[in-house]
Amino acid sequence: MYEIDNVLRDYAWGSTTAIAALLGRPESGGPEAELWIGAHPDSPSVAHVPEDGSTVTLDALIAGDPEHFLGADSVARFGPRLPFLAKILAAAQPLSLQVHPSLEQAKAGFARENAQGLAADAPNRNYRDDNHKPEMILALTPFEALCGFRPAGQAREILQQVAAAFDAVEGERPALISSLLADLEDSNEGAGLRKAFERLISGGTSVAEDTALVVAALLSGAPLAPYDAELSTAISLNEKYPGDPGVLISLLLNRISLEPGEAVYLPAGNVHAYLHGLGVEVMASSDNVLRGGLTPKHIDVPELLRTIDFHPVAVPMLEPERTVMDQELFSPPFEEFQLQRIELTPDAGPVPLAQSGAAVVIVVAGNVYLDSPKGDLQLSRGGSAFLAAAEAPVNVHPVAGSTEPALAFAVTTGLREGLARA
Numbered sequence: 001m002y003e004i005d006n007v008l009r010d011y012a013w014g015s016t017t018a019i020a021a022l023l024g025r026p027e028s029g030g031p032e033a034e035l036w037i038g039a040h041p042d043s044p045s046v047a048h049v050p051e052d053g054s055t056v057t058l059d060a061l062i063a064g065d066p067e068h069f070l071g072a073d074s075v076a077r078f079g080p081r082l083p084f085l086a087k088i089l090a091a092a093q094p095l096s097l098q099v100h101p102s103l104e105q106a107k108a109g110f111a112r113e114n115a116q117g118l119a120a121d122a123p124n125r126n127y128r129d130d131n132h133k134p135e136m137i138l139a140l141t142p143f144e145a146l147c148g149f150r151p152a153g154q155a156r157e158i159l160q161q162v163a164a165a166f167d168a169v170e171g172e173r174p175a176l177i178s179s180l181l182a183d184l185e186d187s188n189e190g191a192g193l194r195k196a197f198e199r200l201i202s203g204g205t206s207v208a209e210d211t212a213l214v215v216a217a218l219l220s221g222a223p224l225a226p227y228d229a230e231l232s233t234a235i236s237l238n239e240k241y242p243g244d245p246g247v248l249i250s251l252l253l254n255r256i257s258l259e260p261g262e263a264v265y266l267p268a269g270n271v272h273a274y275l276h277g278l279g280v281e282v283m284a285s286s287d288n289v290l291r292g293g294l295t296p297k298h299i300d301v302p303e304l305l306r307t308i309d310f311h312p313v314a315v316p317m318l319e320p321e322r323t324v325m326d327q328e329l330f331s332p333p334f335e336e337f338q339l340q341r342i343e344l345t346p347d348a349g350p351v352p353l354a355q356s357g358a359a360v361v362i363v364v365a366g367n368v369y370l371d372s373p374k375g376d377l378q379l380s381r382g383g384s385a386f387l388a389a390a391e392a393p394v395n396v397h398p399v400a401g402s403t404e405p406a407l408a409f410a411v412t413t414g415l416r417e418g419l420a421r422a
Contacts, residue, residue, distance in 0.1 A: 001370060001377040001394075002050070002386045004058060004360070007043035009034040018090035018278045022140065022364050023382035031092070037360050037384055037411075038085035040285050042128070045360075047386055050375075058082070058386055062358075071389030074357035074413055077335065084337035086360055086411045087281040089137065094237060095274045096295035097146070097246040100133040101307050102268040106288050109303070124298045128287040134334040135283035136265040136318055138341070138409075139258035140364075143277030146233075146253040148270045148313040152189040155196070155252045156181055158227050162214055162251070165222035174210035176203070180248075194310040196252060200245040201292060201301055208243030215247070230255050233275065237294060246273070246293025254315050263318040263339075265332035269309030270316075280409050284336040325351045331414060340410040344368065346402045350395035359387040359394070359412040366406030367399040379408070 008019070014033025020026060023035075036043045039058040047061050048054075059081070062069045066080035074083060101109060109127035118125045137143065149155075159181050166173040179199060186192030200207055215238045218224065224231040230251055238247045253271060258264065258279075266272055273294060290304050291297055320328035320341070328341040340354045344366070353359060353370075361370065362384040370377045370385065372394045377385055387394055398406055 001372070001375050001388075001391055002047040002061070003377060003379070004037070004045040004047050004384050004386050006045045006384060007036045008032055009036060009043065013091055013093040013095055015090035015092040015278070018092070018141070019088055022088065022278065025382055032090060034090075034281075035088040036085065037087065037362055038285060039082040040085050040287065042287055045384075045386065061386075068390050069358055069388045071357040073415055074389065077415065078413075081285065082358055083285055083335075083413055084411055085283055085285040086362070086409075087283075088278070088362070089274070089281045090278045091274045091276050093240060094276070094294055096289075096291045096297065097249060097271065097273045097293040098289050098291050099271050099304065099307050100135070100266070100268055100286075101127070101288055101290065103132040105268070105307060106130055106132050106286065124300075126288070126290055126298075126300050126303055131284055131286035131288065132268055133283050133286035133288050134265070134267050134332070134336070135281060136263055136330065136332045136337075136339065137258075137274070138263040138280045138330060138339060139260050139277060140280065141260055141278040143258040143279050144275040145256050145258070145264070146250055146271075146273045146275065147256050147264060147266065147315055148254050148272065149193050149252055149310060150254045151312045152184045152186070152192045155193070156184045158230050158251045159184070161224070161227050161231065162218070165214075165217040165220070168222040169217055169220045171213075171217055174213050176207065176210040177214070189312055190310040193252060193312065194305075197249060197308070197310065198305060200249050201299075201304070203245065207245050207248070211238065211243050211245075211247050229257075241294050244293050249293055254313075256315050263320075263330050265316050265318045265334070267316070267333075269307060270313070271308055280339065282337045282339050282411050284334065323352065323354055325349070327351055329354050335414045337411055338414045340412075342368075342396050342408045342410060344396070344398045344406040346398050346405065348398050350397045353387070353392075353394040353396055353410055355387065355389075355392045355394060355410075355412045356415045357389045357413040359410055361385045361387065361396075361408055361410045363406065363408045366404045367402055368406050368408050369397040369399050371395055371397065
């Protein structure tokens with residue numbers, strides 16, 4: 001077992017307090033958006049080698065003996081790299097409206113941009129690696145997000161409420177609203193949503209001007225009910241990104257509010273944006289993001305339209321399974337990862353770690369003790385560890401003499417061999 005130090009990313013949308021408060025450490029003084037826990041080459045965790053006290057990046061450690069660290073099944077399925085990346089994510093402001101490619105799209109796009117000679121860090125690059133990025137988020141606080149297209153009929157009802165706002169203030173309704181309503185009348189819901197999305201993302205200054213008129217009408221005192229959450233979100237997004245196409249695109253998407261302990265998963269093609277909150281995010285180990293608004297960064301509209309799944313979806317909530325010790329196991333329909341939530345009272349017995357291949361563990365409350373046939377490790381709040389596949393089986397205990405409960409999260413692959421379930 002290796003205790004690890006993790007890289008904190010300081011994106012501008014990050015909270016200045018949430019991650020520090022969760023992990024019980026001093027604030028940095030700037031935004032703290034994501035704590036990366038894994039071996040992604042952009043920001044790999046650093047492992048402490050117990051034998052000699054040296055340190056090594058986690059990707060380099062794994063490369064020294066992939067089958068020992070990852071397990072033969074994982075190497076055969078995903079290659080000699082850790083297939084998942086875990087994060088603590090803290091959004092104080094909305095993230096960009098975005099979508100992730102399928103594995104086939106990522107491989108083709110990465111090869112294409114390499115052949116074009118684009119630098120790895122070029123601002124107009126779409127594909128940073130050759131992997132897909134399915135993901136999930138487990139809320140640690142109330143968590144707000146946009147997630148996938150709502151049914152076209154619901155989107156029309158919201159836009160009709162927007163149209164009614166102009167009637168209430170006796171203002172002239174922008175032609176854009178009538179055009180969007182007509183788009184959404186298409187008998188093929190996916191086609192109608194695509195037409196509306198494409199109209200907004202490609203509309204340029206005319207969309208920006210009409211968005212300003214829409215927000216002004218909504219702020220004039222016109223009734224927002226029964227779509228208060230959706231229309232209030234559009235108003236708040238416009239405060240941060242005035243005239244951005246994502247402001248009105250948000251009305252086409254499911255607006256969700258997660259309570260602590262609830263989770264959603266996001267497959268390839270799902271347009272989404274995290275708005276506010278603290279959570280544990282897990283994904284396939286990739287940094288491929290195609291943006292569709294709410295950002296000053298590069299937006300490649302043709303590639304974006306090729307990547308998005310325009311079919312309306314129900315919110316993809318992820319219900320946990322129960323392990324044999326009544327711990328929660330979140331298993332999305334992706335092979336790369338699953339997340340275990342481990343809660344221990346001071347007098348609890350050992351909890352078997354759900355492990356298939358390598359695993360990472362992070363403690364967010366109290367203290368835990370990890371033991372396996374090959375070693376042991378104690379972690380306090382804020383501490384984290386990398387567990388080689390060869391360490392299994394691992395048990396998680398409360399530390400003897402503890403007086404407070406402990407809470408930890410563990411991530412391993414979604415391959416099913418050897419996992420103990422209720």
